[in-house]
Amino acid sequence: MTRRWNYDVFLSFRGEDTREGFTSHLYKALCDKGINTFIDDKLHRGERISKELIQVIKSSSILVIVFSENYAESKWCLDELAKIVKCNKKDPEVQIRPVFYNIDPPEIRNQKGNFGKSLAKHEKKLKNNKNKVQRWRDALRKAAIASGWHYKKGCATYKSESDFIQNIVEEIANAKVNLTQLYVAEYPVGINSRVEDIESLLDIGLDEFCVVGIHGLLGVGKTTITKAVYNIIANCFDGSCLLENVRENLGIDAGIIKLQEQLLNDILGNGNWRVGSKFRGIILVK
Structure with a gap:
C-alpha cells in the first residue's frame, strides 16, 4: 500500500534571514513545479510548537530545513528542528533534506562560528534546562549530516541563486518518483x-x-x-542502493551484469544504464 502524504515538502527556515528572499523564491519554484509545499509561516507562532504544526510535519514527505547564518539565534527554529528530527527518528519515511544557505555545513555539525555562539548564549539563559539545549545540539548535528544542498555566494558550483533553486526543485521532483522505502x-x-x-x-x-x-x-x-x-x-x-542475493548472482555473467546495472541505476537514479558485459560494467561502476 502506497503511503499518502498531505504535503510533498515542509519548509522550515528563519524568517528574518530568508523569508523575503531565498525561501520565498524556493517556495514559489516548488509550487510552480506542482510540488505541494507547506511553508511554516502560515501557522500562528506561540512559545511552543503547536500540535497542529507537529501533525503537518508528520504528514510531509520531505522536510527541507534552510540553514542560514543566524538560524541558531531563534529558539523557535531550534524547537521546530528538534521536532523534525524526532519525527524522522520515529518514521524514517519522513525525510530530512538540509539547505546550507551561505553557511558551511561543518559550522553546524561542529557548532562553531555563529552557531556555537548562539548555542552558548542559550545555555547561559537556560541554566535550569540544559537538556533542552542538548536536544537542540543533537538535532543540529543529525540534520547537518543528511544529504542536502550547499550554496555560498561567489561559489562557482552554481551560475546563480536561481540556478541553485532550480537544482533543488529538480532533485525533489525526482525524489517524489524514486524514493520508496x-x-x-x-x-x-x-x-x-x-x-x-x-x-x-x-x-x-x-x-x-x-x-x-x-x-x-x-x-x-x-x-x-x-x-x-x-x-x-x-x-x-x-545515492544509495541495496544489493540482494549477491552470492547467487556472482556465479554467472548475467547475474553479475544484473547487479552492476542495479547499482548504477539505483545510485544515479535515471534508470537508463545498460552494461552489456561484466567487464564494461566494472569500468562504468568505477
Whole structure:
C-alpha cells in the first residue's frame, strides 16, 4: 500500500534571514513545479510548537530545513528542528533534506562560528534546562549530516541563486518518483535495538569509508536488519542502493551484469544504464 502524504515538502527556515528572499523564491519554484509545499509561516507562532504544526510535519514527505547564518539565534527554529528530527527518528519515511544557505555545513555539525555562539548564549539563559539545549545540539548535528544542498555566494558550483533553486526543485521532483522505502517485515519485533547498534557502528557523518559485516545462521534476520538500517540511513547520501542475493548472482555473467546495472541505476537514479558485459560494467561502476 502506497503511503499518502498531505504535503510533498515542509519548509522550515528563519524568517528574518530568508523569508523575503531565498525561501520565498524556493517556495514559489516548488509550487510552480506542482510540488505541494507547506511553508511554516502560515501557522500562528506561540512559545511552543503547536500540535497542529507537529501533525503537518508528520504528514510531509520531505522536510527541507534552510540553514542560514543566524538560524541558531531563534529558539523557535531550534524547537521546530528538534521536532523534525524526532519525527524522522520515529518514521524514517519522513525525510530530512538540509539547505546550507551561505553557511558551511561543518559550522553546524561542529557548532562553531555563529552557531556555537548562539548555542552558548542559550545555555547561559537556560541554566535550569540544559537538556533542552542538548536536544537542540543533537538535532543540529543529525540534520547537518543528511544529504542536502550547499550554496555560498561567489561559489562557482552554481551560475546563480536561481540556478541553485532550480537544482533543488529538480532533485525533489525526482525524489517524489524514486524514493520508496524497502519492505522490512510484517511484525518487526525486537529489531529496533539491533538497528541502533548497527547505526552506531556506521557512525554516519564522519568523513570516512565504513564497512560493517553482519553474520549469523540462516534465517536469524540478517537481511531484515539490513533493510531496516538502509531505510534509516539512505537519505544521508546523494545515492544509495541495496544489493540482494549477491552470492547467487556472482556465479554467472548475467547475474553479475544484473547487479552492476542495479547499482548504477539505483545510485544515479535515471534508470537508463545498460552494461552489456561484466567487464564494461566494472569500468562504468568505477
